[in-house]
Amino acid sequence: MLNRRNFLKKTMVAYVAAKTVTTPNVFAENRKSNVAISQSSNHRATVRSAVAMLGGMENFISKGDVVAVKPNMAWAREPKYAANTNPEVVAEVVKLCFEAGAKKVYVTDNPCNNARSVYAISRIPEYVQKEGAEVFIPQNRHYKEMNLRGTFIDDWPVLELFKTADKVINVPVAKHHGSTQLTASIKNWLGAVGGFRGSLHQNLHQAIVDLAAFFKPTLNIVDCTRILMANGPTGGSLDDVKISNKIIASTDQVATDFLAAKELGFEPTTIKFLQIAEKQGLGTSDKNEMNIVYEKV
Amino acid sequence: MKKYSRYFRLISQIIFLALFFYIFFNSIIDNTGFSLELKLKSKIEYIFAIDPLVALTTLFSTYKLPSVFILSLIVIVFTLIFGRLFCGWVCPFGTIHHFFSYIAQKIRKDKYGKGEYSKYKNLKYYIFTAIVILSIMRVNVSGYLDPLSLLVKCLAIFFLPVVLILYNMDILSDGTQDFLFNNVLGRDNIYYEQAALFGIVFIILLGLNFYRNRFWCKYLCPLGGMLGLISKYSPLKLQHKASCNSCGVCSSSCYADALPFQKNNFQTSECMLLFNCLPVCPSDSLYYGLKTKPAKIDLSKRATAKTLGIALSGFFVIKTGTKVAAKSPQLVRPPGSIPENEFLKTCIRCGACMKVCPENFLAPSLFESGIEGLWTPTGNANYGYCVYNCNLCGKMCPTGAIKELSVEEKKKTTIATAFIDENRCIPYAYGVDCIVCEEHCPTSPKAIYFNTVKGKNYKGESRKIKQPKINPEECIGCGICQYKCPVKDKPAVYMTSIKNGGVMSS
Numbered sequence: 001m002l003n004r005r006n007f008l009k010k011t012m013v014a015y016v017a018a019k020t021v022t023t024p025n026v027f028a029e030n031r032k033s034n035v036a037i038s039q040s041s042n043h044r045a046t047v048r049s050a051v052a053m054l055g056g057m058e059n060f061i062s063k064g065d066v067v068a069v070k071p072n073m074a075w076a077r078e079p080k081y082a083a084n085t086n087p088e089v090v091a092e093v094v095k096l097c098f099e100a101g102a103k104k105v106y107v108t109d110n111p112c113n114n115a116r117s118v119y120a121i122s123r124i125p126e127y128v129q130k131e132g133a134e135v136f137i138p139q140n141r142h143y144k145e146m147n148l149r150g151t152f153i154d155d156w157p158v159l160e161l162f163k164t165a166d167k168v169i170n171v172p173v174a175k176h177h178g179s180t181q182l183t184a185s186i187k188n189w190l191g192a193v194g195g196f197r198g199s200l201h202q203n204l205h206q207a208i209v210d211l212a213a214f215f216k217p218t219l220n221i222v223d224c225t226r227i228l229m230a231n232g233p234t235g236g237s238l239d240d241v242k243i244s245n246k247i248i249a250s251t252d253q254v255a256t257d258f259l260a261a262k263e264l265g266f267e268p269t270t271i272k273f274l275q276i277a278e279k280q281g282l283g284t285s286d287k288n289e290m291n292i293v294y295e296k297v
Numbered sequence: 298m299k300k301y302s303r304y305f306r307l308i309s310q311i312i313f314l315a316l317f318f319y320i321f322f323n324s325i326i327d328n329t330g331f332s333l334e335l336k337l338k339s340k341i342e343y344i345f346a347i348d349p350l351v352a353l354t355t356l357f358s359t360y361k362l363p364s365v366f367i368l369s370l371i372v373i374v375f376t377l378i379f380g381r382l383f384c385g386w387v388c389p390f391g392t393i394h395h396f397f398s399y400i401a402q403k404i405r406k407d408k409y410g411k412g413e414y415s416k417y418k419n420l421k422y423y424i425f426t427a428i429v430i431l432s433i434m435r436v437n438v439s440g441y442l443d444p445l446s447l448l449v450k451c452l453a454i455f456f457l458p459v460v461l462i463l464y465n466m467d468i469l470s471d472g473t474q475d476f477l478f479n480n481v482l483g484r485d486n487i488y489y490e491q492a493a494l495f496g497i498v499f500i501i502l503l504g505l506n507f508y509r510n511r512f513w514c515k516y517l518c519p520l521g522g523m524l525g526l527i528s529k530y531s532p533l534k535l536q537h538k539a540s541c542n543s544c545g546v547c548s549s550s551c552y553a554d555a556l557p558f559q560k561n562n563f564q565t566s567e568c569m570l571l572f573n574c575l576p577v578c579p580s581d582s583l584y585y586g587l588k589t590k591p592a593k594i595d596l597s598k599r600a601t602a603k604t605l606g607i608a609l610s611g612f613f614v615i616k617t618g619t620k621v622a623a624k625s626p627q628l629v630r631p632p633g634s635i636p637e638n639e640f641l642k643t644c645i646r647c648g649a650c651m652k653v654c655p656e657n658f659l660a661p662s663l664f665e666s667g668i669e670g671l672w673t674p675t676g677n678a679n680y681g682y683c684v685y686n687c688n689l690c691g692k693m694c695p696t697g698a699i700k701e702l703s704v705e706e707k708k709k710t711t712i713a714t715a716f717i718d719e720n721r722c723i724p725y726a727y728g729v730d731c732i733v734c735e736e737h738c739p740t741s742p743k744a745i746y747f748n749t750v751k752g753k754n755y756k757g758e759s760r761k762i763k764q765p766k767i768n769p770e771e772c773i774g775c776g777i778c779q780y781k782c783p784v785k786d787k788p789a790v791y792m793t794s795i796k797n798g799g800v801m802s803s
Contacts, residue, residue: 076684076685076686076739112736112737112781113684113685113737113739113777114655114656114684114687116326116328116331116335116655117335117655117684117685117686117687119331120331120332120333120334120335121333121686125331126331129331135331137328139474139475139478139485140465140485141465141467141471141474178732178735178736178747178763179730179732179736179763196783196785198731198733198781198782198783199783201730201731201732201733201736201783202723202729202730202731202783203730204730231741231742231743233736234736234737234738234739234741234743235741236739236740236741236742236743237741237742
């Protein structure tokens with residue numbers, strides 16, 4: 001019902017949403033999403049060049065910021081199986097954040113396997129701790145029940161850090177997924193919530209779009225250095241891993257996932273969550289609406 | 298010196314209790330260092346290494362003595378020389394009882410007469426005898442009454458869940474919560490169905506101190522009984538000088554009720570060398586010194602015969618209750634467990650494997666393997682799962698009931714099989730997406746795969762449905778599928794103890 005109170009509320013929400021969704025854009029004059037793709041067998045250099053093409057980390061991180069980095073660190077699998085984000089990539093992101101003046105950088109994830117095993121075997125904590133990041137295994141108290149105002153998810157326990165940090169950087173790995181075909185930027189947010197996540201699988205496409213809309217990362221850096229082409233999200237066989245040596249970076253989660261889908265050889269139009277995300281205004285999956293810059297290091 | 302001897306005893310008690318707690322609470326994985334290998338911060342098996350009762354019964358029931366028990370010889374030698382030094386100066390369970398007795402002594406209204414010899418003190422000798430008889434008959438019941446096993450079980454199954462409740466109340470500071478998580482709990486999923494039962498046992502045993510000082514140690518403890526018997530010929534004991542006039546002051550301070558005031562009837566085998574009596578003697582007539590006269594242990598033939606009868610009938614009661622392991626679907630043993638009939642003889646029910654299990658998979662059984670298997674470890678995937686790359690339970694099992702496996706061997710060790718209940722499974726029953734089980738299956742190739750079929754969901758919409766299936770050759774029975782199944786109350790994918798689903802692979 002549209003009475004005065006509701007009308008005011010809705011205008012306020014729309015206003016705030018419009019304010020916050022507008023992302024820092026390097027080429028502010030055009031409204032297209034900027035995407036940087038860089039390629040190199042030196043994975044750290046790849047990250048560095050991709051971020052540089054978007055104007056450098058200073059464009060996204062201010063001096064004194066507390067930054068929360070969200071890798072995909074879900075499975076007790078070694079880096080070579082490509083089930084988690086490449087530790088070199090996460091470490092370089094942390095390094096760039098500090099170079100841009102970040103005060104503190106946290107790296108955490110709510111894993112699907114035993115947390116301690118995942119944190120060790122993925123090697124991500126080991127690499128990022130060397131760069132000075134703080135790593136912690138989420139405990140019950142790190143989750144807070146929040147209202148996500150999603151289409152499918154309302155109240156759900158959320159890893160509070162990803163809402164309280166000044167900046168959030170999404171560092172997923174692109175891989176095949178049994179339920180959603182693809183997991184990259186948008187699907188990665190399932191790791192930022194607690195609760196009984198299995199239940200979300202019943203409407204997973206909508207669930208992950210709700211989450212991506214809620215978390216609003218400052219920047220997405222998709223690891224395509226090694227890609228798990230089949231038997232995802234867990235993998236476990238090197239036969240399924242393709243070496244691509246690529247990094248896709250953008251503030252637009254839909255654009256990164258669109259390009260990641262291409263890397264996996266999927267027709268992006270068949271991926272349901274991309275369509276939902278675009279319809280909800282999260283970003284674009286139209287190549288004409290993207291400024292794609294490519295560099296081989 | 299005499300005056301201070303009880304303070305030395307107190308210091309020793311505190312040191313050993315602290316050491317015990319240090320080893321017990323540190324038997325968790327380091328949650329801040331992230332080394333590749335899952336390793337415990339301390340070796341919990343050494344708690345049992347000094348326990349001669351467990352060593353003896355294990356030797357009798359399995360004809361083997363794990364090397365770690367060599368340490369228990371030290372306790373035996375010390376007891377042969379000094380008497381029940383272990384009970385008074387070392388035993389952590391004894392120290393906890395001592396602490397409660399100290400409070401009880403302060404507030405007790407009924408100053409019970411300590412001048413009489415209570416024949417119930419002999420109960421511990423009979424309990425010890427019964428345990429030994431049963432272990433000779435190859436039924437290992439020592440773990441139910443051995444003080445160290447009992448303490449570890451009570452702390453692991455009851456006390457840690459209590460700490461978790463406090464931790465979850467959010468009344469503590471973040472720093473304290475981090476400390477508890479990283480140094481005491483090690484994980485924040487701790488739940489045992491039998492926690493309350495162990496709580497009742499623990500609280501009753503501690504509460505009995507308010508009835509009689511160190512009730513457990515005096516009347517029930519089979520290890521105390523064993524050490525009492527060993528101390529019979531120990532040359533060093535409490536002595537009386539000629540000046541003693543049996544005034545009785547010493548007896549009222551004696552927690553062990555060893556009747557030190559009775560010059561000729563002093564119960565040496567009851568004396569735990571607490572030395573409460575030395576400083577209170579008004580005529581300074583007591584001292585600890587050399588005396589070769591053996592202790593009097595007043596066991597009656599009739600009661601010993603009764604013990605034998607009880608042990609024998611107990612043997613048959615226990616044995617008739619034994620189930621055929623193959624007929625017990627819930628009897629999922631930890632990976633690396635030796636064959637069931639050997640397992641029952643070798644496991645000392647110490648609960649250490651449940652304490653260290655990082656995802657709360659192992660829990661004390663009730664009657665899954667009959668009365669003989671009470672409190673042995675079984676995997677329960679309703680409350681946890683077996684971590685694919687973890688081999689901790691076999692690594693620290695003090696008696697070798699669970700063999701030590703390398704991580705690679707562990708990953709190939711089958712302990713059960715998963716089954717799918719198609720009436721409850723969401724894709725089968727309602728045509729709705731799920732396959733959470735397939736996603737979590739850790740083996741490669743996965744033991745859970747799915748068939749895509751065309752069908753309708755419960756709303757009548759036509760769609761493609763992914764229906765999970767089990768590959769019995771690949772399933773190792775880790776239970777993560779059951780634990781993560783969204784049909785939470787009674788999971789639609791569940792494990793039972795049969796291996797490879799009963800399929801004979803060709």
